[in-house]
Amino acid sequence: MSLLTIKNLSVAFGNPANPFRAVENMDLTVNQGEIVGIVGESGSGKSVTMMALMGLIDAPGRVTADELSFDGKNLLKLSARERRKIVGKDIAMIFQDPMTSLNPSYTVGYQIMEVLKVHQGLRGAKLKQRALELMEMVEIPAAKSRLDAYPHQLSGGMSQRVVIAMAIACNPKLLIADEPTTALDVTIQAQIMDLLVNLQKSQNMALIMITHDLAVVAEMADRVAVMYAGQVAELGRVPELFRQPAHPYTEALLASIPEHSKGAERLSTLPGIVPGQYDRPSGCLLSPRCPYVQERCRAERPQLTPSANGSVRCHFPLIAQPVEIRDRKVAQ
Amino acid sequence: MLLFLFRRLSVLIPTFLGVTLLTFGLIRMIPGDPIEVMVGERTLDPAMHAAAMHRLGLDKPLPAQYFDYLTNLLHGNFGESLITRDSVWHEFTTLFPATLELATAAMIFAVVVGLLAGVIAAIKRGSIFDHGVMGISLTGFSMPIFWWGLILIMFFSVKLGWTPVSGRLDLAYDITPRTGFMLIDSWLAERADPSANAGAFVDALKHLILPAIVLGTIPLAVIARMTRSSMLEVLREDYVRTARAKGLSPARVIFIHTLRNALIPVLTVVGLQVGTLMGGAVLTETIFSWPGIGKWLIDAIARRDYPVVQNGILIVATLIIVVNFIVDILYGIANPRIRHAK
Ligand SMILES: Nc1ncnc2c1ncn2[C@@H]1O[C@H](COP(=O)(O)OP(=O)(O)O)[C@@H](O)[C@H]1O
Numbered sequence A: 001m002s003l004l005t006i007k008n009l010s011v012a013f014g015n016p017a018n019p020f021r022a023v024e025n026m027d028l029t030v031n032q033g034e035i036v037g038i039v040g041e042s043g044s045g046k047s048v049t050m051m052a053l054m055g056l057i058d059a060p061g062r063v064t065a066d067e068l069s070f071d072g073k074n075l076l077k078l079s080a081r082e083r084r085k086i087v088g089k090d091i092a093m094i095f096q097d098p099m100t101s102l103n104p105s106y107t108v109g110y111q112i113m114e115v116l117k118v119h120q121g122l123r124g125a126k127l128k129q130r131a132l133e134l135m136e137m138v139e140i141p142a143a144k145s146r147l148d149a150y151p152h153q154l155s156g157g158m159s160q161r162v163v164i165a166m167a168i169a170c171n172p173k174l175l176i177a178d179e180p181t182t183a184l185d186v187t188i189q190a191q192i193m194d195l196l197v198n199l200q201k202s203q204n205m206a207l208i209m210i211t212h213d214l215a216v217v218a219e220m221a222d223r224v225a226v227m228y229a230g231q232v233a234e235l236g237r238v239p240e241l242f243r244q245p246a247h248p249y250t251e252a253l254l255a256s257i258p259e260h261s262k263g264a265e266r267l268s269t270l271p272g273i274v275p276g277q278y279d280r281p282s283g284c285l286l287s288p289r290c291p292y293v294q295e296r297c298r299a300e301r302p303q304l305t306p307s308a309n310g311s312v313r314c315h316f317p318l319i320a321q322p323v324e325i326r327d328r329k330v331a332q
Numbered sequence B: 001m002l003l004f005l006f007r008r009l010s011v012l013i014p015t016f017l018g019v020t021l022l023t024f025g026l027i028r029m030i031p032g033d034p035i036e037v038m039v040g041e042r043t044l045d046p047a048m049h050a051a052a053m054h055r056l057g058l059d060k061p062l063p064a065q066y067f068d069y070l071t072n073l074l075h076g077n078f079g080e081s082l083i084t085r086d087s088v089w090h091e092f093t094t095l096f097p098a099t100l101e102l103a104t105a106a107m108i109f110a111v112v113v114g115l116l117a118g119v120i121a122a123i124k125r126g127s128i129f130d131h132g133v134m135g136i137s138l139t140g141f142s143m144p145i146f147w148w149g150l151i152l153i154m155f156f157s158v159k160l161g162w163t164p165v166s167g168r169l170d171l172a173y174d175i176t177p178r179t180g181f182m183l184i185d186s187w188l189a190e191r192a193d194p195s196a197n198a199g200a201f202v203d204a205l206k207h208l209i210l211p212a213i214v215l216g217t218i219p220l221a222v223i224a225r226m227t228r229s230s231m232l233e234v235l236r237e238d239y240v241r242t243a244r245a246k247g248l249s250p251a252r253v254i255f256i257h258t259l260r261n262a263l264i265p266v267l268t269v270v271g272l273q274v275g276t277l278m279g280g281a282v283l284t285e286t287i288f289s290w291p292g293i294g295k296w297l298i299d300a301i302a303r304r305d306y307p308v309v310q311n312g313i314l315i316v317a318t319l320i321i322v323v324n325f326i327v328d329i330l331y332g333i334a335n336p337r338i339r340h341a342k
């Protein structure tokens, strides 16, 4: 049985009569001890999906799902209080910008110990001991003296280590890392990634790694979900999916890896941007940007269907078709 | 931190000089000198007038008078009232507790109600409560104190008869001042002699309530609005999201992770309200015949009692400056980024 099951998750914002579905019909499963990558350009709903899982979407945002279960518990049925016993303990999350993720008014030690106090009831010397242990686990040098440091006295990389220490404090079964290195210097990025992968192995956690950098996913993930405009475009095992993408969007992402590693924001292989609240097409969400678009794509939204390497949301998956036909379509 | 203190202190000297110059100049710009005001409508013999002015040292050229004034100040001498012949400092210390009591009560009222209303409005943003609080506080902020005081007196004192109209205590009581705070003094007196002073404390409280509400209204409105907007800003911060992702209770998220940071700008506003409060006290004390500093200064201006006006205002200004200075320091303590700044 999988650790996390998300079935048909939707998150809607704004006016109920004309809602903006930031996430729509999202399906995802994560197994014990597995690394799952979620990729997609900015605005494709990666963060919102995870915030919904953590129960952090506030009204007027609305979360609906056929199933949202974790470790055998149906999260949708839990009271807010019961859910908070899981969040921060068994499911933990780290965010994009470490410099703003820590409260400037409290010491690093206080903020780490707070989690241990609330979830494990640790007190006194034991509490401090465990906090130090965690800071050493995330390789913070001179941990003892850093316990009393305030966040503004730390570098970005150091802050992210503190955030990671807070997240793994209660040995979570699932750690969600939402673009954990985007805000950091390139030299620090690799260190933080290595740290996360090492911790994932040593703690035997499942890890959801959100990034828009496919190279990272290719290197470390077992499976990957490619998201586009609030939906999963393609889902599958990592080496196979990267060798043979079935979705045109995955293909474009892969083709953009070289520029991406040089820091390019847009996909040069796919002109345009992710449609937002007001410009979502009625057919396939990628249809305005897709190089292989057909009449049917503009008229009808595709469903997520099994493909050779997993599942794909496309009327004309790339690997199901002979190469010559694809080329002819482009020429038209 | 030391440098921070020093920087703040170094601006104080020009501020003090400015205050002395202003009060010295302004009171002399009002037509009529102390002798003329004292004599009033009766005819005044010019020779006697000149002799009286000479005795008071007011016939010297203005720069010389100003120089004398500063020299006295440097010797810690605030002079004496031209009318009562009592020392200005003694009059001040006698009357100040009344103002302090009123201002303290007003501030407690403003801070407690303002913080509470601001926090709830921010949490329940967009609700009826939120709109209500913001609407009322906008009204409160633009309320003329004089008019507001009279309305409250009309309703609660005249119509309902719940509270007395003026003063600090019913004349039937004879309470010896100990702390100068009527609430405390009356309570002590009532404990010492329950039969003679029965009900003194409640009576003092009834006298205090309306003036405190009137004086606290503007600070209350400012604090409520500031708290709300500051809370809303902090609630959007990433670290509040982190706190929620840690699985902390809503109470912990609000009070430990949001309010603490939201209070920093509110604290500054509270400090600045001390000045507003002193200004408001002048009016409030006049409306309610509250025997404090505000009423003292108004009377002194009417009588052209130069030493009282000059030094009374200087003492009040010093108080305001000191309070703002303390607020600055507290601000530094509440905000580690400033405390650690080199
Ligand atoms: N609280 C919110 N209210 C309205 N729209 C939101 C909210 N949070 C996110 N969105 C929108 O949802 C979409 C997906 O956002 P997000 O999940 O942050 O994307 P990303 O994949 O970059 O993490 C974006 O268009 C964003 O503007």
Ligand SMILES: [Mg+2]
Residues within 6 Å of the ligand: A046, A047, A048, A178, A179
């Ligand atoms: Mg995001």
